Amino acid sequence: MREIVIVGGGYAGFYTAWRLEKTLRKDEARVTVVDPRPYMTYQPFLPEVTAGSVEARHAAVSLRRHLRRTRLIAGSVTEIRHTDRKVTVRPVHGADHDMRYDILVVTAGAVTRTFPIPGLAQQAIGLKHVEEAVAIRDRLMTAFDEAASLPPGAERRKLLTVTFVGGGFSGVEGFGELLSLATAMLKSYPELSIDDLSFHLVEARDRILPEVGDKPGAWVVDSLERRGAHVHLNTQLVSAEDGHVVLSSGEEFDSALIVWTAGNASNPVVHNHTDLPVDERGLLVVRADLRVGTDSEPVQDVWAAGDDAAVPDLASPVPGAHTVPNAQHAVRQGKWLAKNIVAGLRGGRIRSYRHASLGVVATLGLGRGIFQYKSIVIKGFPAWLMHRGYHVLAVPSWERKIRVLSVWLTAALFGRDLVSLLSVQHPRDAFVTSGDAQRAGESRAIYRAA
Structure with a gap:
């Protein structure tokens, strides 16, 4: 064969x-x-x-x-x-x-394209694989839990500061969705307010979403800024050591979550x-x-x-x-x-690949999106519905389509599931800690008996 x-x-x-x-x-x-x-x-x-x-x-x-x-x-x-x-x-x-x-x-x-930026390899996380997306979500939710127990100040501000580097589709969509999640979570955290959140999108070029036209791209920037985000155009990440972000514009701030989406190599x-x-x-x-x-x-x-x-x-x-x-x-x-x-x-005819674009569509958070096909531009809720409709049809197998639709329907009825499972990334911690405590107790008992 x-x-x-x-x-x-x-x-x-x-x-x-x-x-x-x-x-x-x-x-x-x-x-x-x-x-x-x-x-x-x-x-x-x-x-x-x-x-x-x-x-x-x-x-x-x-x-x-x-x-x-x-x-x-x-x-x-x-x-x-x-x-x-x-x-x-x-x-x-x-x-x-x-x-x-x-x-x-x-x-x-x-593969994800990176640069020798101080602190990048130690602090940042990508958004190319499922495990990275899950880790980003869990880190944000854990940061909310920790920040809610802290008084206003630098430590709380760092926990609730999120930085995305890269203004392509992956970066803008991830940024918009995470901003939407963070805003929704405030309802469950009376200790926190919208002023405690600080979301930064850093892009080296003079615009984001190069796949869409100039005006739709500018609308996306305006939409994100109206929601409280900071969009830094013509700006590069200079350093991220210990979570301290330094931008080429001279701006500096501490950020607990840094997501790198600056293109592929x-x-x-x-x-x-x-x-x-x-x-x-x-x-x-x-x-x-x-x-x-x-x-x-x-x-x-x-x-x-x-x-x-x-x-x-x-x-x-x-x-x-x-x-x-x-x-x-x-x-x-x-x-x-x-x-x-x-x-x-089989000795048949081999044909050339030719496919005209069906347009581009992006989600910017729950109920928000942007779609462009040639000169046709659709914004807001209709574009968001188009994004979900297209991708639920595109994901392979009916089994996956039905599972995704069921999650969306459940969220529409009951809201988002706001549970962080960050501890899943270190599954043995509880076992090791309990074992250490048990051995320490046994040692003390033996000492008192002696």
Whole structure:
């Protein structure tokens, strides 16, 4: 059988494997997905996970539940050697080993881009995975509990100061949702007021949400500032040591929660550990039909899609443009890639990927959103409904759609669930503490008996 190895189980990888399962005949090929996580993260739901509007597990799509005919390997690909038709796999447990393939699909995705800013690695948290979204929510809720027991002052102010660095979709949506959550929580904390909250959004460029036009972007800034947020444009983070934020504008403040969403970087495996062609950004050079290589020099039996691939955008009027690295393209590229692989195996016609944008939509918090399609702009509650409607249709499987809808309906009837489970991140603390106390008691008893 032909061996098809898919590097990465994100959007593009998951949908490629899912479609291959549906179209490949039995014994026509064996599909293997290599990914360290046992699930595909539906990233558009992460901002709502931070606000508690979507349960964390509902933003994660189980690979084993939906890819029943695919071999799944829990690990990471550390090197690609196409000259030998091999990839090096580093499993979660055990030694590295080589895996042979006949057809390779590279959908490793991008990684969070960081900079050598003092204190960033020690203080900040990203917003790219489910566990990060859950941690952000729990930290904010725990900060409310701690701040409510403190008198007004610097310590309380630091606990209730939140800083997001990065004004792209991930940063703005996460910022807006967390601001909405914090405002709603004040009703349950009579000791605190809106004046105690301090939310800062830091963006190095002169505008946020580059995917929308100038006027809609300015409206989003105005909307956030009317809700009490501080939006710092043309500003960079200089330092975050010990939670003390220093901005390039000269402003300084203490912040207990710092979220870094300042863009993506090319995957190190694709950029540094492969003999496949990459461009100056570290992305795989991809043809319009999603095969790796150029029109004149294609790489045989290697395909790529998603954030680690520079896919030509045939729907763009700009010569040489590439598709935007977002979920909309990754999902469609994965499905298209699977169709082309099957066509190649059966001697059929391989077609170029072409998809015009359906527009962009973002949530800015409960009941608030922004949508733009060409010159059409919709703001506020209707855009928020469009955001929820689109993504509940886009999330894979009816099981996930129903679970998400049920959580939204429950929240509409009973409100948000304002329970912090920060202690889950240290599950043995209670066990260890009780054991230490018990041993200390026994020691005292022995001492008194002696």
